[in-house]
Amino acid sequence: MFLESIIYLFIFLLGLCIGSFLNVVIYRTEEEKSFIKGRSFCPNCKHNLNWKDLFPVFSYLLLGGECRYCKAKISWQYPAVEISTAIIFLLISLQATSYKLQAILNLVFWFYIASVLIVIFVYDLKHYLIPDNVLFPAIVIAFIYKVFVNLSFSNWNLIENWKLGIGNSFSILNLLLAVIIASGFFFLIWFLSSGKWMGFGDVKLAILLGLMLGLPNILTALFLAFFFGAIIGIILMIFQGRNVKSEIPFGPFLVVGFFVVLFWGNSLVTWYIKLIQF
Ligand SMILES: [Zn+2]
Structure with a gap:
């Protein structure tokens, strides 16, 4: 119990630090600079930041x-991304069934995918654009990882065992079908509306989400994304007087749908089945 608490505390702090790095990735992508080199400023x-300014969340609070x-005011995006990353990392690690080497490798992989999706969430919300330099490497790495999990022998197959069953190892055929259905669906909307209803970025993002969730989970994620999108759309129409044509980026809803399915997908499906039985 004590050891577990230490591990979770460590993962939370790791999430805060990675979140801080993700803010740098977002900023440098906006400025089209390399996010590997250079100090934080x-x-x-443009003043270089002191080591005292670099503690996630705490520096923000201390500096008011x-x-x-x-x-100058520091955007609340910074602490929000740091805390969200920490919470998501914690929720991911709660899914792990063991701390064997395979499970840790799996954890690192899911931390990476989660980080990519957090960057996409913020970037699409701010700029109505999904950055290829973040998305494309993730698609390649996710594909290689999934093929590796599928081809590997015996206990490596346990690599994707999760408490809630989402993310269990799917066959490559299942994953490819999920990719074709999800991104094909967005491609059709994009194509038929000449890019008015849906950007091409969503077509590409659906490739990654399909690869990660497989069938039928990807369908639940898409359903939730449209559900959340409709709710937020109606709220914006009522309170901000936006009309239906006002652009709302769809990437953030896809990312939220993904995480909800990942963490609560099974409970959701069980709840829904009970609901329609009565
Ligand atoms: Zn300054």
Whole structure:
């Protein structure tokens, strides 16, 4: 119990730090700079940040949400991404059934995919664009990983065992079908509406989500994405007077649908089946 608490605390802190790095990835993608090189600096006054400014969330709170040097307001995006990443990492690690080498490798893989999706969530929300430089490597890595899991022998097949059963090892055929159905669906919408209802970024994002969830989970994720999208769309129409034509990026809803299915998919399906039986 004590050891588990230490592990979860460590994963939470790791999530905060990775979240801080994801903010850098988002910023440098916006500026079209390499996110490997260079020190962190204030986006407003370009002053290099002190080590004291680099603690996720804590530095933000201590500085009262302002830059130490120029007093410019720091966007709440920074602590929000850090805390969200930490919570998602924690939820992912709660799914792991063991701490054997395979399970740890699996954990690292899912942390990576989650990080990519968090960046896409923020970037699409802010710029109505899904950055290829983040998405494409993830599609390639996810494909290689899934093929590896499928081809490997005996206990490596346990690599994807999760408490809730979502993300269990699917056959490559299942995953490819999920990819074709999900991205084919968005491609049709994109094609038929000449890109008005759905961007091409969603077609590409659906490839990654299909690969990660397989069938039938990807369908639940798509359903949830449209469900959340409709709710937010109606709220925006009522409170901000936006009309139906106003653009709302769809990527963030797909990402939320993905995480809900990943963490609560089985409970959702059980609940739904009970609902329609009565
Ligand atoms: Zn500054």
